[in-house]
Amino acid sequence: MPHAESPEAEQIFGGEKLFVNDGPLSPEEWTDLTPTTLDTPIEEVRRRFREDGYLFLKGLLPRADVLKAREEYFKLLAPSGVLKPGTDPVDGIFDSSKDKLDFPGIGAGFTDSNGRPTGPHPEVAQCFVDLALQAHTEHWYKEDFCKHPALRDYIAKLTGWGDNTLGIRRTLLRNNTPGNKAIGVHYDQIFLRYGEDTAVTAWIPVGDISRQGGGLIYLEKGHTLGAEIETQFTKKAKASGLSDEEAKNAFNQNMMSGGLLADGPSEFGKRYNRRWLLTEYEAGDVVLHNAYAIHASTINHDPDNKIRLGTDLRFVDQSKPWDTRWGKDYAFGDGV
Template identity: 80%
Template structure:
């Protein structure tokens, strides 16, 4: 597919808005559009269709989000990741430690679904084991992932009603300050064995400053993601591949880990589209469709907070969905 003209870069931002390939410059980013919880559902549907995402303020009770955050960092505290004397709920990184010994799950590694490690394996192993264990703790798996406020909103937005299914496999991700960020992708890359109607709920588990490593969305990226998918499928079919062969071939042509690119700044310039970002508060949720192109910034939180968020996905149980996602997250599970 032909690339768009690259816009002229502007001056550096006063904020530390960095992605994997450097700073986001003025003109390369804008603000994510918020939607109030009381917005009529018809208007919410219109925005979701128009933007490919819906950034809902205060969808979840703040107290429930912070309870889960506290449980998470209490669990991870024995790894030594937290600043001595700090409260687990604050999630303050101990910056006397080597950040590489505290790698995030599913971000910034050659195999995004492999077991991450660090220069001191005895430290990284405990940290990663505890981060993986969190996926199956009742406070997360039952209380948080199945929060009725979230499921009920998705059911209303999609019109799926009682057929709304929150699928079991989720990605609970931390990002310690200064570590590599998430590269450029859209979710259908990983959910291709089902229909393209899945809804992802990205839930920041605690407040995330603009510089704190939150998700960023490519402006109108859902239209570009759909075009990329359609163009590849068309070429694969023309070459004689079956549907199943085409799915596998697409993923093999991605970067390692299923990325469109590891360089968000360059990707935005290539397609002449801005990245949309914001600061997130506990209780906020972003719903995005299967083709919404997104990434994250590098965590440069001024208070050294660890960024914590989770990807929860919903499907229509009455329609074909990617049942590979029916089990708890595990390293090397092939998804």
């Protein structure tokens, strides 16, 4: 993308490459994500989650546990050639002599309908993508990381679900190599449509992510807008005579490819006159957000060429209806 490499834009905005898929974010288009510390009283935490649609929790997970998962991930992916020779796998430094397009991120909008991503040299991309998919079922990830008691216990307390708190099996472990396409604008109920709208997503940066490093960004009060979009479309669909099931399918068919509200966060934020919230993340931080919180990501322009790694874990109240399509491991073309 030519705009993503524009030296003029970089100079205008003070030297930080804060880019999204449709160009740079000007200073007027963003502000800081508000952190919440672990000693914040639970009633205040619940108020923030209710009013903001998200919680940016500092240090919820032990840093060492997160870095161990990052190390295991890049040790697994090292045979693909993605890492700079002579660097430590835990650092996840991209080999910039390689074509970035041969290392496409899973679930970042490269293909429609959750298909297999590829690159200009299919044999290279296939190795990389196969290993990235394999990581979802490795014990260090699926058992040690995804089922971390500190995360589940906090969500159980926040929601009041207690023993009914279920971390659902399908997760999305995403890498994003420097300069590659970022995640477009969406909210999670689009993908969890066959259950109640009470699911909680835990987005976890697996390692430190600089402010320029491709981390998640949230639309200010985006959860209210997401709920409005959902309600308005449902009303129109039912008024036209569609059943509940037909309305669900029709909604997704009217999204962009891959279930997006928009590919470009900059234009989307301007259209609704809302800023994007962004920050730097440290290993151990977790962002919890509700089913309607609108989010996207920036393009990874980390100054040290670090690969951004993060995962989406979803939690539901298993005593109530939830989208059981998510009860199996992530797979390409699984229809979710």
